[in-house]
Amino acid sequence: MSMPPMPVDTSILPSLKEDLAARPRQLFINGEFVDAQSGETFDVIDPATGKVFAQSAAGDAADVDAAVKAARKRFDSGAWSGMPPARRARIMTKLADLIEANASRIALTETLDNGMPLMMGYFGGVMAASETLRYNAGWATKINGETFTPSHPGEFHAYTSREPVGVVGGIVPWNFPFVMGVAKMAQALAAGCTIVLKPAEQTPLSTAILGELVAEAGFPEGAVNIVTGFGKTAGAALVEHPLVDKISFTGSTVTGKQIVHACTGNLKRVTLELGGKSPVIIFADADLSKAIPSAAMGIFGNAGQVCAAGSRLFVHESVRDEVLAGIAGIAKSLKVGSGLDPATQMGPLVSDAQFARVTGYIESALAEGASIHTGGEKASVEGSEGGYFIQPTVLTDTRPGMKAVEEEIFGPVLSTMTFGDDDLETVAAAANNTQYGLNASVFTRNIYNGLKMAKRIRSGMVNINGAGGGPDPAMPLGGFKQSGWGRENGRAGVEAFTEIKSVTVNLNE
Numbered sequence: 001m002s003m004p005p006m007p008v009d010t011s012i013l014p015s016l017k018e019d020l021a022a023r024p025r026q027l028f029i030n031g032e033f034v035d036a037q038s039g040e041t042f043d044v045i046d047p048a049t050g051k052v053f054a055q056s057a058a059g060d061a062a063d064v065d066a067a068v069k070a071a072r073k074r075f076d077s078g079a080w081s082g083m084p085p086a087r088r089a090r091i092m093t094k095l096a097d098l099i100e101a102n103a104s105r106i107a108l109t110e111t112l113d114n115g116m117p118l119m120m121g122y123f124g125g126v127m128a129a130s131e132t133l134r135y136n137a138g139w140a141t142k143i144n145g146e147t148f149t150p151s152h153p154g155e156f157h158a159y160t161s162r163e164p165v166g167v168v169g170g171i172v173p174w175n176f177p178f179v180m181g182v183a184k185m186a187q188a189l190a191a192g193c194t195i196v197l198k199p200a201e202q203t204p205l206s207t208a209i210l211g212e213l214v215a216e217a218g219f220p221e222g223a224v225n226i227v228t229g230f231g232k233t234a235g236a237a238l239v240e241h242p243l244v245d246k247i248s249f250t251g252s253t254v255t256g257k258q259i260v261h262a263c264t265g266n267l268k269r270v271t272l273e274l275g276g277k278s279p280v281i282i283f284a285d286a287d288l289s290k291a292i293p294s295a296a297m298g299i300f301g302n303a304g305q306v307c308a309a310g311s312r313l314f315v316h317e318s319v320r321d322e323v324l325a326g327i328a329g330i331a332k333s334l335k336v337g338s339g340l341d342p343a344t345q346m347g348p349l350v351s352d353a354q355f356a357r358v359t360g361y362i363e364s365a366l367a368e369g370a371s372i373h374t375g376g377e378k379a380s381v382e383g384s385e386g387g388y389f390i391q392p393t394v395l396t397d398t399r400p401g402m403k404a405v406e407e408e409i410f411g412p413v414l415s416t417m418t419f420g421d422d423d424l425e426t427v428a429a430a431a432n433n434t435q436y437g438l439n440a441s442v443f444t445r446n447i448y449n450g451l452k453m454a455k456r457i458r459s460g461m462v463n464i465n466g467a468g469g470g471p472d473p474a475m476p477l478g479g480f481k482q483s484g485w486g487r488e489n490g491r492a493g494v495e496a497f498t499e500i501k502s503v504t505v506n507l508n509e
């Protein structure tokens with residue numbers, strides 16, 4: 001695989017590390033950087049070394065309360081929601097420009113914090129974030145209602161308008177911290193909402209840079225607030241806060257369910273982008289030169305810590321051996337290492353807890369009768385002995401009912417199943433045999449079968465012959481079944497931050 005030239009200026013790394021070690025990152029509330037009211041901070045660990053390299057403010061209920069009140073005040077003042085949409089769009093695009101101008105700092109921070117390869121931090125983090133801001137800035141001027149003709153006797157003018165839902169709590173996970181935070185913020189802001197963003201405790205650092213850039217871009221104070229802290233304290237306080245109108249959550253299905261319960265107090269609107277166990281279906285007639293690398297990178301990319309990862313492979317038995325050999329070949333050739341090493345293609349898992357979880361699933365699969373086709377062990381990386389590295393892993397002899405086949409692992413572990421007949425209903429039923437319904441990939445040269453499978457698979461996203469990259473801000477993203485509620489991105493994503501108002505005007509004098 002040839003790599004494009006490194007776009008990140010790595011010469012700033014020593015000063016960035018020094019700065020991170022020198023002072024804890026703060027909360028960003030009402031346009032100002034502040035410590036947690038308790039004065040508490042928590043350690044941030046570099047997953048490539050297992051060592052603490054920074055601290056972040058441990059925000060809790062008191063800080064969330066201050067941030068929510070700032071967002072509430074700003075929303076109720078109309079200073080953001082009432083600003084002409086074109087001006088809102090300009091401020092959002094200014095933020096996109098600032099993000100690009102700070103690309104190296106953000107990408108390096110993301111890699112230190114999450115472990116992802118620097119190229120991914122740059123393209124999948126920084127550039128994807130500026131794209132989503134630009135895309136959603138465009139929606140600020142395009143959110144509209146409809147007109148209707150009521151069936152009552154007489155003459156009426158009736159229309160709907162879309163109004164911002166209000167104060168949003170955005171809760172994001174650790175796998176793509178920067179772009180996920182920015183995407184939630186961009187959609188909420190385009191709709192006219194104000195937001196309190198809570199990054200994951202494993203990866204709080206890149207959003208601190210976001211706070212700086214938000215301040216510089218010219219948003220009214222309190223329109224965007226960032227509270228770092230733990231899920232059980234800061235996250236829980238945000239979902240329970242009576243002045244929050246909507247929670248937009250991305251994370252695990254287990255936490256998503258807790259959030260639904262916690263939101264009942266004031267019946268907050270809730271959108272959930274949760275887990276997946278997405279099928280990758282390779283038919284006998286597939287172009288294997290496309291299918292094999294797509295299937296491999298669909299599970300090994302970002303060390304499998306991707307909600308839409310293709311973690312269940314269904315391959316036609318006539319091409320099984322070739323496909324497995326191809327995926328195993330990629331698994332063995334992938335350079336596993338620190339994300340800062342420009343040669344690295346797969347970084348570490350995010351934390352020791354995640355390492356334990358992923359290895360636990362591999363062990364349970366073996367105990368239930370699965371075999372390891374390739375990988376399965378801790379990966380040794382010279383100079384990074386304390387890092388949470390795992391080998392890209394392919395399991396065979398896996399079948400429905402095994403824990404590793406049923407549950408989301410969130411690691412670079414592929415389960416493989418074969419099918420022998422070409423009956424689409426049978427193949428689709430096997431693919432649909434999961435509590436999840438986020439993503440699916442189908443590889444075939446027969447476009448009829450590809451499209452028929454797209455109809456039969458119950459998931460929020462389907463790609464035929466490869467998705468071609470990460471999520472596109474224009475394409476709705478979300479899941480059927482226990483993969484979530486609602487959609488992010490596209491028109492649907494922005495509209496999820498609005499309420500519809502129906503207005504009827506009686507013209508009968």
Ligand code: ADP
Nearest residue numbers: 172173199200201230231232235236251252255
């Ligand atoms: P993981 O289990 O991989 O850490 P989670 O879904 O628990 O993933 O975490 C995603 C985000 O949800 C993080 O920002 C985390 O702090 C937050 N979170 C965790 N538990 C809660 C909770 N009970 N209420 C609100 N937010 C939470």
